[in-house]
Ligand SMILES: O=P([O-])([O-])O[C@@H]1[C@H](O)[C@H](O)[C@@H](O)[C@H](O)[C@H]1O
Ligand SMILES: [Mg+2]
């Protein structure tokens with residue numbers, strides 16, 4: 651059964667590539683995107699997010715009718731966010747919707763696939779860079795077919811860290827985000843960066859361009875595919891509280907080395923958003 655999930659992975663790659671074409675086409679279109687909001691006035695969604703997710707799910711259903719789905723926009727429309735042991739496609743149709751709305755050029759389609767709650771493969775397509783990141787459990791991580799390897803750096807003072815601000819704007823959360831950023835920056839590190847998409851940030855860790863990425867407030871669809879790409883490139887995943895990574899906890903540290911991940915955790919002012927597996931529908 652060595653190639654049990656290879657057909658599904660091949661399908662994910664072609665679905666992500668097709669989704670990327672739809673995204674690029676939408677960006678070329680002169681008509682303005684209608685921008686709607688979800689959990690806050692800065693949590694954006696467009697018709698393209700919804701269209702791409704429908705396209706991916708429809709195409710998967712035709713080939714794999716018994717499989718389950720967790721899709722960002724389906725959950726937003728009231729579908730349950732339930733990760734079971736069933737083969738499950740975890741889809742973020744556009745990771746970096748704010749970038750998409752503003753034509754900031756980092757936009758990803760992210761498709762993870764889990765069985766028995768374990769990631770079997772992850773596909774992240776960075777549409778505007780035309781970079782197809784893939785990983786299959788136990789078989790390494792790749793970008794456009796070239797093997798990926800995390801950075802060998804073990805000194806956080808010689809590192810670049812990726813971080814994001816997320817889409818929560820209450821004063822308490824913003825303060826915590828800034829406390830962490832100030833501590834990390836003053837370690838000091840060489841720099842702090844953020845692509846505006848969790849999936850691409852994780853691929854940057856896998857590629858060795860940044861030593862680590864952390865964020866609190868992401869959802870399972872933001873990090874499912876990227877988490878496997880990082881670990882298959884030799885990286886390490888933790889929760890921001892220092893415990894084992896948990897894709898439902900909405901907290902992630904992805905790093906090249908455990909020593910970097912653990913050092914970073916010491917500087918992060920962690921907090922606990924409502925877990926993905928405890929959230930009501932329509933979040
Ligand atoms: O909404 P979306 O564009 O799919 O995903 C968002 C991006 O990954 C962003 O970088 C991260 O900061 C947010 O937490 C995510 O929600
Ligand atoms: Mg996302």
Ligand SMILES: [Mg+2]
Pocket residue numbers: 699722742743744745746747
């Ligand atoms: Mg999205």
